[in-house]
Amino acid sequence: MIEIFTTGGTIDKVYFDALSEFQIGPAAIPDLLRENNVHVPHRVTQLMRKDSLELDDADRAAIRAAVEASDASRILVTHGTDTMVLTGRVLAGIAGKTIVMTGAMQPASVRASDAEFNVGFALAAAQILPPGVYIAMNGMIFDPATTEKDRAGARFVAQDRG
Incomplete structure (x- = not known):
């Protein structure tokens, strides 16, 4: 069983009318999974509906508490890309769980x-990574401790520690 926590972010943004800007809507992931015929056992829990730039320390603590309290050992967190790395760092050190974070540069x-x-x-x-915290974006797996978002390139990159 994979526990999926949704927090908002670009992946969940929608237009509510032709004159509005994108706003966070309902979690997109249940529809994505159904439309793509995904049968991996999972449950979806919406934790919040926020742009990641609006997340604060209390929100990150709530995400960590939800992950820690989950009976699942495999966790997926959908999250806005702007502060995904920061939240990933907050999730570090949770023993016995594989935590993968993802999001989107464009709304679903x-x-x-x-x-x-x-x-x-x-x-x-x-499903396949060992316990730890990871970011899965752009067809690559990243360690939040050594990753940053390249806004200009619209992708994530490993930081040069050399």
Whole structure:
């Protein structure tokens, strides 16, 4: 069983009308999984509906508490990309759990979104990686401790520690 926690972020953004900007809508992941015929045992829990730039220390503590309290050893967290690395660092040190974080650079509701690929990739990663915290984006697995978001490149990159 994979426990999926949703927190909001771009992956869940939708237009509510033609005059509005994107806003966080309902969690996109249940529809993504159903539409893509995913049968891996899972449950989805929506923790919050926030842009990751609006997440604060209390929100990150709530995410960590939910992951710690889960009876699942394999966890997927959908999260906004702007502060995903920061939350990943907060999740470090939870023993016995494989925690994979993912999100999207474009909302799941738009045709050119990377959401479907990232979610599928993250689900696979959650099933095969050893315990630890990971970011699964852009077809790559990253360690939050040594990763940053490259805003200009719209991707994640490992930091040069040399």
